[in-house]
Amino acid sequence: MATAKDVAARAGTSTAVVSYVFNNGPRGVAPETRERVLRAAAELSYRPNALARALSFGRTLSVGLIVPDIANRFFGELARALEEVAAERGNILLIGDSSQRVEREHEHIAAFVERRVDSVVVVSVSDDPDLSAFADAGIPVVALHPLSESVNASSISIDYRAAAASATRHLLEHGYRSIALFNGPTESAGSRQHRDGFMDAVRDLAPGAAVEEHSTQIARAHAAQVALDMLARPSRPRAVYCATDEQAYGVLFACHRLGLRVPDDVAVTGFDGTEHSAYSYPPLTTVRQPIPEMAERAIALLAAGEERVRETVDFTLAVRESCGRHGTDVAS
Template identity: 50%
Template sequence: MRGSMTTARDVAERAGTSTAVVSYVFNNGPRPVSAETRRRVLEAAAELDYRPNILARALSAGRTYSLGLLIPQIRNPYFATLAEHLESFARQHDHLLLIGDSAGDPEQESAHIGSFIERKVDGVVLVSLLVEPAIQRFAAANVPVVALHPVPDGVTVSTLSIDYVAAAAASTEHLLSHGYRTIGVVTGPADSPGTAEHRRGIEQALEAHPRASARYVASPVSRFAARDAVRPWFRQKRPPRAIYCSTDEQAFGVLYAAWEAGLRVPDDVAVMGFDGTSECTVTVPPLASVRQPIEDTARQAVELLLDRSNRTATRHVLDYGLVPSASCGCQAGDGLPVSD
């Protein structure tokens, strides 16, 4: 008797205990079970290939054993890597990860939010196009949220991210240290999370360099959109000497646009990304970037969402690393210290 035919009663008989104790073991309560009895139950379950009914377990525990991930574009390597790590950590906690890809469409994002609420997910990892409305809807439905980006003042929700202002300032300072004095900046859409922080960090760095200047262009977070956004710059007689991108995904498009225009990187134009995905190591030339701690972000996000003992909204600031490489004028592998 194995698999779907096996019941809790079968496990109880094999372990020499009751079905209630089997339930306590697989639901971690509500009553304690001795280590020896727990061992016998788990051994019996393994021998019989017993799998508890997840729906019955959910009803009993008052949770669905599922987490939601809301992101703007799954094809972006950063979000693909994030989803991979989140899925792994969620599985370690016996949870299923549900992914909602808004594809840059606010209406699609809104539909995903409704789906997560209807399915009563135990929590949501949020990278939103429209932050405040999304958070308000989840709060009204009593769904815990961890946002992976800055949120507007007055919005009460836990956040988990690097210091975007400091990282942008460090990246800009690094480009200026090479002697580049004209910097083109490719941000996300003007109202998207993090855009204002990137601009603030860049302006902070420029304050100490009065002869340097920056010009900005807003672009959807897409390599194709970024390619199109910088093409006019690269047709000019004097294009920006360095390009700062708010994501690696956009930087990939900028590298292509430079090649298309016959510009050499970094000899004619330097390029700096932001995210530090593994794809940076296989571009031509290798892409300099700010490395975000994606795996640690995923681990902490899952832990925060599943910690029912603490629902206080807190801001968690993670370390980042500035990773110079050939695209900014450094040798690949030149490392700078991780942020404090």
């Protein structure tokens, strides 16, 4: 592999001049000299060390992303959107999958600090994550879910509580008076807001409704197992609000396996609004998060180096056949 020294020897210059050419300074280079250096570099297939160049300016041109489960369609769509925005700014996206484990999340945090990433976007497995290592290292962080005031990081998020209330209210407006909440693990990010929004709607529209809550892993397989037991009961709920699309797909599978019709026997809503939600059977009513807009704003906020902020973005309730009659999207 050719080095800067090899290029300098072929171009008849010093290695410092080669550096000036590829780093656009700090000193000027005569046009004819620059041309000789570039021609020599092309002949030798020389590529400057991008990391070394970035570090010389105090940056690594990398953005870290930590998610609970990259196999979850929502996080895959989020990663794609963030990668596109980061690439437009000349950055590379590094992904850490915490596999829904707090200890793995801490390992990724330590690894990103060690690798000196410029900034981090995080979707934590915890409702109250410890992101202090990033603050200690001077690495800006944006979480894409609600954070408590005690966490020293910025956040960009929809109003989970209002969104949960909107989806639950939609189910109750169909007249369903027995309804189940499929929430994430009790300590997971957003679980409190899902529960609070769900109960807000029940108290407002159907205070006498029969309600029940189930905590499942954020995975369709585990949600399906829980739903199979719940829906096999004679006293099964008439409707199910799910905190993620993945859980909703598990409930749809359980209904199919038990011979229950959706929505005639059981109505179902999801949350996240992934592309797949429009192509389940039946198409899934779900809260849609504005993934491209959130990705754009997160990268811009990190690049600007602003102080800690808490920003709320709009959500949309995409109304489809899984909860009853087909309708139109309802914005927040």
